[in-house]
Amino acid sequence: MSSVEGLVTQIQGLSSTASDVSSLHNLLKQADDSLHAESTRLLPFLDQLDPSKHSLGYLYFLEACTAGPVTKEQASSFVLIIARFISSCVSDQIRLASDKFIFVCKRFKDQVLLLEEPLRGVAPMLSAIRKLQSSTEHLTTLHQEFLLLCLLARCYKTGFSILEEDIFEVDQPRDLFLYCYYGGMICIGQKSFRKALELLHNVVTAPMSTINAIAVEAYKKYILVSLIHHGQFSTSLPKYASSVAQRNLKNLCQPYTELANSYGNGKIVELETYVQANKEKFESDNNLGLVKQVVSSMYKRNIQRLTQTYLTLSLQDIANTVQLNCPKEAEMHVLQMIQDGEIYATINQKDGMVRFLEDPEQYKTCEMIEHIDSSIQRLMTLSKKLTTMDELMSCDPLYLAKAGRERQRFDFDDCDTVPQRFNI
Amino acid sequence: MAHEEIKKGENTQLYREVVHKIDGRLGPKYSMDATWCNMTDRKTEQRKEKLENELNAYRTNLIKESIRMGYNDLGDFYYAHGALGDAFKSYVRTRDYCTTSKHIIQMCLSAILVSIEMGQFTHVTSYISKAEQTPEALDSLTVSKLRCAAGLAHLAAKKYKLAACKFLEVGPELGNSYSEVISSQDVATYGGLCALASFDRTELKNKVIDNINLRNFLELVPKVRELINDFYSSQYASCLEYLGNLKSNLMLDIHLHHFETLYDQIRIKALIQYTHSSVSVDLRMMADAFKTSVAGLEKELETLITDNQIQARIDSHNKILYARHANQRNATFQRALQIGNEFDRDVRAMLLRANLLKHDYNLRASRKV
Numbered sequence: 147m148s149s150v151e152g153l154v155t156q157i158q159g160l161s162s163t164a165s166d167v168s169s170l171h172n173l174l175k176q177a178d179d180s181l182h183a184e185s186t187r188l189l190p191f192l193d194q195l196d197p198s199k200h201s202l203g204y205l206y207f208l209e210a211c212t213a214g215p216v217t218k219e220q221a222s223s224f225v226l227i228i229a230r231f232i233s234s235c236v237s238d239q240i241r242l243a244s245d246k247f248i249f250v251c252k253r254f255k256d257q258v259l260l261l262e263e264p265l266r267g268v269a270p271m272l273s274a275i276r277k278l279q280s281s282t283e284h285l286t287t288l289h290q291e292f293l294l295l296c297l298l299a300r301c302y303k304t305g306f307s308i309l310e311e312d313i314f315e316v317d318q319p320r321d322l323f324l325y326c327y328y329g330g331m332i333c334i335g336q337k338s339f340r341k342a343l344e345l346l347h348n349v350v351t352a353p354m355s356t357i358n359a360i361a362v363e364a365y366k367k368y369i370l371v372s373l374i375h376h377g378q379f380s381t382s383l384p385k386y387a388s389s390v391a392q393r394n395l396k397n398l399c400q401p402y403t404e405l406a407n408s409y410g411n412g413k414i415v416e417l418e419t420y421v422q423a424n425k426e427k428f429e430s431d432n433n434l435g436l437v438k439q440v441v442s443s444m445y446k447r448n449i450q451r452l453t454q455t456y457l458t459l460s461l462q463d464i465a466n467t468v469q470l471n472c473p474k475e476a477e478m479h480v481l482q483m484i485q486d487g488e489i490y491a492t493i494n495q496k497d498g499m500v501r502f503l504e505d506p507e508q509y510k511t512c513e514m515i516e517h518i519d520s521s522i523q524r525l526m527t528l529s530k531k532l533t534t535m536d537e538l539m540s541c542d543p544l545y546l547a548k549a550g551r552e553r554q555r556f557d558f559d560d561c562d563t564v565p566q567r568f569n570i
Numbered sequence: 571m572a573h574e575e576i577k578k579g580e581n582t583q584l585y586r587e588v589v590h591k592i593d594g595r596l597g598p599k600y601s602m603d604a605t606w607c608n609m610t611d612r613k614t615e616q617r618k619e620k621l622e623n624e625l626n627a628y629r630t631n632l633i634k635e636s637i638r639m640g641y642n643d644l645g646d647f648y649y650a651h652g653a654l655g656d657a658f659k660s661y662v663r664t665r666d667y668c669t670t671s672k673h674i675i676q677m678c679l680s681a682i683l684v685s686i687e688m689g690q691f692t693h694v695t696s697y698i699s700k701a702e703q704t705p706e707a708l709d710s711l712t713v714s715k716l717r718c719a720a721g722l723a724h725l726a727a728k729k730y731k732l733a734a735c736k737f738l739e740v741g742p743e744l745g746n747s748y749s750e751v752i753s754s755q756d757v758a759t760y761g762g763l764c765a766l767a768s769f770d771r772t773e774l775k776n777k778v779i780d781n782i783n784l785r786n787f788l789e790l791v792p793k794v795r796e797l798i799n800d801f802y803s804s805q806y807a808s809c810l811e812y813l814g815n816l817k818s819n820l821m822l823d824i825h826l827h828h829f830e831t832l833y834d835q836i837r838i839k840a841l842i843q844y845t846h847s848s849v850s851v852d853l854r855m856m857a858d859a860f861k862t863s864v865a866g867l868e869k870e871l872e873t874l875i876t877d878n879q880i881q882a883r884i885d886s887h888n889k890i891l892y893a894r895h896a897n898q899r900n901a902t903f904q905r906a907l908q909i910g911n912e913f914d915r916d917v918r919a920m921l922l923r924a925n926l927l928k929h930d931y932n933l934r935a936s937r938k939v
Binding site for chain 2: 312313314315316317319322344347348351352353386451454455456457458459460463497499504505507508509514518521522524525528529531532535539
């Protein structure tokens, strides 16, 4: 009891300057076990501490409080406390004990889910990420928790906004897998299939030494999204994908690769019968909605092909070529595609004719020039980043040691820049 | 008819097959004549023994020329009897005993003959090249024979352009001399049709229509000559009509059994040529010219456009085909933007992967320490 009170006073005293904070940190680390031992009685002490000034101390106390199992009644009060803490804490202090912070946030997520109100957790988690990140290119463990909450709460837009940022630094590979997988699902929800494909591709081709379940699930979705977006799917993974992935992924996703084959044949009736036959499998993977989208995308692709050969075509002919039941359905499909901006056409209802137009983009407007200019700037920055990274890597002693050792195996040109003294 | 032909020769195997096929449908005169079969078989046995004995005698004497002639006779005998594999083997064995290039050429020609009969055109090509490589200059007759054989080999391999070139180079000296393999009319027919299916307009004019040598051959098959002229002068209706007439005969031809492919290719070329020079074409008139319905024509054109062989678009409402030229400028912009996006995506993914690998490597390194 007294040790806890003593701790509280020390926290209050030593939280002003950076040197004080670091000595406080050492004290807290030593007192950690005793805090954990008295976890049930720590709650009232939290009122004595101010989260914005004594963030580090508050964090330690909070972590000890939430370490044990939490009941539903306690959960709602904890949720409030933690949410307030997250919004008011100081990022410098919590970064000193980042794993504790992550632990607290994870418990926060668990409690929010226990209360079945994931929406309450979305905003606090977002601010938590911002406070923990060292830069916007940094991926923390909290990213995937945040995306999970967004998925469960169905607020895709907030999740999507964080996906806009590029990630270059990763703490834990497992975080990346989950982040990209959930991110892919959010993009699918937002119907931004290009970005979804990018994220899922990252999961599938990430370096891994053994196959993991996340990669398998991601591969299944990858096949489906690839069919929707590109209309085709190649079963060979690029060379930089890990050998484990290349060998095993195809075999573990058998129904999906067969679906892709069936799609490639171009017969809608076959595709639909295949989907019907394997309905339970798709449903158990929670992919049935996506599979249905694949089937409807086939109609779209067939209609798009028609725009390449015809200037005008009657609705009856469209219905026949694309294997729809009647001209009315064809009209609906074409109308939907025009609204989504997938084709350019006009429908003449009197004659029952559709007139296909060229893409009106002439690449002459100011907006287009700005777009091109900004793309060029972005690519130049990216290039520079690549060169700096390359330079950094070639000065890294670990890399030089390994390259020096393997000199005999590789081409002379590859190892040319490695100084001789690294030959071991 | 086949029945009588075979009885003149000594090929009992073929005789048995033909009788089986006739199956007594043509009356008692054509039923299996077992006695004749047995008699012929016995005769062949005797002859075979005699030849083999002679051959053995020559071999012990080690006279090259006689050994060679012995093998040759054996080969001829097997060929007449229908045992083509044995015939081929015997001819090939003469190779070791050939002294002059004339012998080599004779050997090659026989081998080619048997291979064509067997349908093994890989052998044909190899022996043709062997014959062409002999140090002595070949006389023009042999050259023509070799070219015919080469043409047939290419035809069987469906390389129509090469076949056409070979056939068109055959000189008029061929006459009737290679009749066990190919007749002059056949040279003209095969050459003409392959040329039509695979040459473009300038080649067609230079090599076929202006070709004096070929003119002599084409005189023998006036239909093919008319066909080619019609195609060149864009009278596709009559051209296709001639082709249709020839079709029934040519379907049974032993070498041109994939006539359907040639027909389709000629038709496609005609379609492309018809639309090539116009900005817009009325589909109804075109359907009349090609003797098909407008709907069917639309389907054919659709396939050609999808395969990118015609650059055009169909106005299905007014039934007109409009030529369409891609807008280079727009296409360039589009491609440039696309490449930019792909670069962006790939580099970002690569940097991410590099980071993961570095992390993994650091982890391993720190664990070792």
